[in-house]
Amino acid sequence: MDIIAIQNAFAAALVDPGQPAPAGITTARGKPDEKRFAVYRNNVAVGLTRALESRFPVTRQLVGADFFAGMARAFIAGHKPASPLIFAYGGDFPDFVAGFAPAAGLPYLADVARLEAAWTHAYHAADAVPLAIATLAGLDGERLAVARLTVHPAAALLRSCFPTGSIWQAHQGDIAGSASFSGGECVLVTRPEFDVRVHVLPPRDAPFAEALFGGLTLGEAAERTAAEPEFDFGAALVGLIGLGAFAGVRMEGG
Amino acid sequence: MKALHNPHLPWRAGLGLKPEHYADILSARPDVGFFEVHAENYMGDGGAPHRALAAIAERYPISLHGIGLSIGAARPLDRQHLARLRALIDRYRPHSFSEHLAWSTHDAGFLNDVLPLPYTAETLERVSAHVDEAQQATGCQLLLENPSSYVLFDDSTIDEIDFLDAIAERSGCGLLLDVNNVMVSAVNHGLDPYAYMDRFPVERVGEIHLAGYDETVDGAGERLLIDAHGSKVRDDVFALYRHTIARCGPVATLIEWDNDVPTFPLLLAEARRADSVLATAAGRREPMRRRA
Structure with missing residues (x-):
């Protein structure tokens, strides 16, 4: 043979x-x-x-x-x-x-596995310096509206119908937590330097984060979330950038 | 043919690098001859593994040990995988690069084990060509490791040592002598491990591996040793190691402990045990024969 x-x-x-x-x-x-x-x-x-x-x-x-x-x-x-x-x-x-x-x-279970x-x-994932808020500070309102943010190579966003992030957090460490959770969660995974971090986003920021991860401009993302009564554009943007969700900003293309 | 890069590891005991020990190593700077990594574990784009390896490579010689090139496969080598190996070699400048006389890739997928092959004129041709290709692609001399095996092939016509020696002769590669594999295969195939060791072309050996085996029985109730890498080096393997070093002089010696990874101090104690054997043979060896 x-x-x-x-x-x-x-x-x-x-x-x-x-x-x-x-x-x-x-x-x-x-x-x-x-x-x-x-x-x-x-x-x-x-x-x-x-x-x-x-x-x-x-x-x-x-x-x-x-x-x-x-x-x-x-x-x-x-x-x-x-x-x-x-x-x-x-x-x-x-x-x-x-x-x-x-x-x-x-x-x-499948969403926990996805996380x-x-x-x-x-x-x-590849090393990349996270986008600093100062990089956006130089842009006027008009240019900010057409800017798109490049997702950091380590970042991922998971929208779940279940409290996936809380379930995951409760199982870190030696003793599993026993808190009860309910409702869906939008979970952001980032690695600004070398430690991986898992964040549960405030529900009002979830559609905005999804829009930015989907490649929409900041203006389009803000429009999409206009109906959210509690939504605060500045706070949401500063929050996501601070967690290390993005690596850069670009002014054109989709 | 391009000249190959072939620095050698120090004639000391080294340890397999495990993520659970990064902090111990970087904070305590233990006196260890070298650290060996499984190449595939460092083929991610970035992150903590590369940061740790870069820091450790600044302080210790590194041995790059591949487990996925599938040199013994019937199919061609994976060019993409060769490029990944080359990138690691260029980045970390390892003092040794080794792979297995085995295969693991197939249409069925990556089979995640080091699988055996028959020793025939055809496989000798194939493996020699693959070793040569890997050396040319990486620019680095390769050490080819003797396998552990549980079965034999009706088709085999060449003795394992002759097979390894012929590949080294044709391709200019060196050999990695896994003493645990010698014991495992010898017991499993009813051979004398000391006779094997006394015939092995030790002048081609650039590194030795030591590990622990598990034991079971086969379908006929005969002893069957399993190359498990999950315990201390067994006494009979350590005795064979002493015999080997007495015969060939000191050689860089890796403690392989990949499963149920122990605390760092326990691993270090295993390295000290090998170091003490190497110290008794100090000054008795010339560097491995270099390719002309």
Whole structure:
């Protein structure tokens, strides 16, 4: 058998526990041994499960270690990493969680996983100096209205129908909080320097933040939020910039 | 052919660099010969991993150990991955660059393990070409690591040591001698680990790896060792290491402990154990044979 055929057969048996060890695999006794081949299967499964456990620790706490292991196994069966960069593995795990029927009783679970995926993305994102409010101070009202803000490479905004940010915060540290939450939240993940931060935005600022993350101009974003009675354009803008949501300002283009 | 960059690591014990130890290392500046990183963990764009590695590389020699190049794959090497390795080498100027005699990429995806290959004329040709390509792309001599394995291939026609030696001869690469892998494979395939070690071309060895194995039994109830990297170096592996150093003189020696990572002081104690063996052999070795 040539090497392409050997590796095709090896890989096919590796990813399908229902298959026997491939032909041509043997032992010093001269006889194949399923338990030995299973070591490779187990290494792949355990390695990828560990990667998901380390990227989604709160998701795991919410469902328990055994449930998480089962959910991870189901995900891994259909999703092998696209590259050797294992820290990036599981970007599509939250979508899988959303459709994972046994977890349907925890409708917020997928959003917590999305927040955790955004956290790792922020941790490894490119370094960039956050936009300083002073950069905008030189712009007059007319130019400010047509300015668009460039989202910081580490920043992500998650709009959830559930109190996702509060649930996540309650599971930081050794002892899980027991506070009860309700209502949706808009969560901003940033990494102004090297520490990843998670912020729950005031509800009145959420549409404005979404508009800016969507690439609208400051003027368009302000118009969109005009109906919010409590909304304060200056406070919202200074707040988002101060949290490190943006890396720059540009005057044209979408 | 371009000249390859091949500085060597100090003949000391080194440790695998783990994020949970960044603060310990940067605040206490422990006396450690070098730190080794898994290249793929530092292939993100920025953030804390790069900041820590940059600070540690200013103070210690760095060994760059790849786990994802898939040198033993039937398919061509991933050019994008080679470029990522080159970028890391240019940025951190490691004192050693190593990879495995194994494969991990396939159409099925990245298989996240170091998988074995048969030793044949065809795979010898393929692996030698891949090593050569990796060295040319990175500008750096590569150390190729002997694998641990749980199975054998009916198709194999070449002895593992002869296979490694031939790749080194053809490509000019060096070898990374993993003493734990020697023990694991020897036990799993009914061979004598000391006989293996006494035949190994030690003049090509630029680095040694030590790690802990787990133990189980196979389908026939025979001892099966698992290359687990989750414990102290086992006594029999450490004895084999002493034998190896007595034979070849001091070589940069890494303690690999990647799972259930211990506290930094416990890891440091493992390094001290290896350092004491290296000290007994000091002055008994010339640097690894260089490529002409």
